Amino acid sequence: xxxxxxxxxxxxxxxxxxxxxxxxxxxxxxxxxxxxxxxxxxxxxxxxxxxxxxxxxxxxxxxxxxxxxxxxxxxxxxxxxxxxxxxxxxxxxxxxxxxxxxxxxxxxxxxxxxxxxxxxxxxxxxxxxxxxxxxxxxxxxxxxxxxxxxxxxxxxxxxxxxxxxxxxxxxxxxxxxxxxxxxxxxxxxxxxxxxxxxxxxxxxxxxxxx
Numbered sequence: 001x002x003x004x005x006x007x008x009x010x011x012x013x014x015x016x017x018x019x020x021x022x023x024x025x026x027x028x029x030x031x032x033x034x035x036x037x038x039x040x041x042x043x044x045x046x047x048x049x050x051x052x053x054x055x056x057x058x059x060x061x062x063x064x065x066x067x068x069x070x071x072x073x074x075x076x077x078x079x080x081x082x083x084x085x086x087x088x089x090x091x092x093x094x095x096x097x098x099x100x101x102x103x104x105x106x107x108x109x110x111x112x113x114x115x116x117x118x119x120x121x122x123x124x125x126x127x128x129x130x131x132x133x134x135x136x137x138x139x140x141x142x143x144x145x146x147x148x149x150x151x152x153x154x155x156x157x158x159x160x161x162x163x164x165x166x167x168x169x170x171x172x173x174x175x176x177x178x179x180x181x182x183x184x185x186x187x188x189x190x191x192x193x194x195x196x197x198x199x200x201x202x203x204x205x206x207x208x209x210x
Contacts, residue, residue: 003029003076026068029076033083034061036139039159040084043199044091050161055100060087063105138202142195149175149183153191164188 001009006029013022038057045053064083089105143151149171157167164185172183 001025001028003032003080006032007076007079027065029079030061030064030068030083033064033080035155035159037061037083037087038161039139041087041091042158042161043196043203045094046196048094052094052100054161056090056094057087059100059102059105060090063090066104139199142199142202146195149178150191150195153183153188154195157188157192158195164192 006025010022010025010029013019013025034057037060038053041057041060042053045056060083063086067086068079068082086105090100093105094100143154146154152171152174153167156162156170157164162170167188168183168185171188175183
């Protein structure tokens with residue numbers, strides 16, 4: 001199922017009293033967000049290292065799965081925004097406390113619908129829902145426009161957090177005989193750096209447009 005089908009299934013299952021089926025569909029939807037979610041966190045906290053990035057992404061995903069059962073028929077776009085909103089809460093909390101807290105962050109999916117540029121959730125100020133949507137769409141577009149081997153580098157090195165050597169080896173193996181140039185650790189760092197700069201440029205452009 002695609003995102004729209006998962007959301008529709010969850011709504012229909014809940015209406016039919018099949019809570020377990022509805023929850024399973026929403027969990028699948030949330031886990032499908034892991035790659036874009038991790039990339040967004042890495043883009044905001046890259047200087048803090050892989051451990052912090054992985055912990056925040058994992059905690060945000062757990063929070064989303066814990067809270068997403070309260071979705072009430074939102075579109076897939078709004079549901080994706082909800083997952084990103086929780087990740088933003090985690091990032092804000094990390095900046096304030098200096099650590100990744102283990103306590104759950106539980107927020108209402110409908111809490112800031114129709115709110116202004118900023119909204120309150122659990123006492124933390126977060127950017128509006130449209131910004132979270134833009135982040136997801138811009139990330140997906142940036143990845144879609146990359147050549148296949150470079151996209152593989154970004155997914156492994158930037159999104160999943162593999163080191164440069166492992167990324168180079170895995171990409172070289174996957175595209176054996178199909179690469180114009182050899183894949184080295186230096187290539188990986190260059191591709192990752194260009195992607196981060198491109199993503200920041202795209203996000204800044206989306207913010208100016210909005």
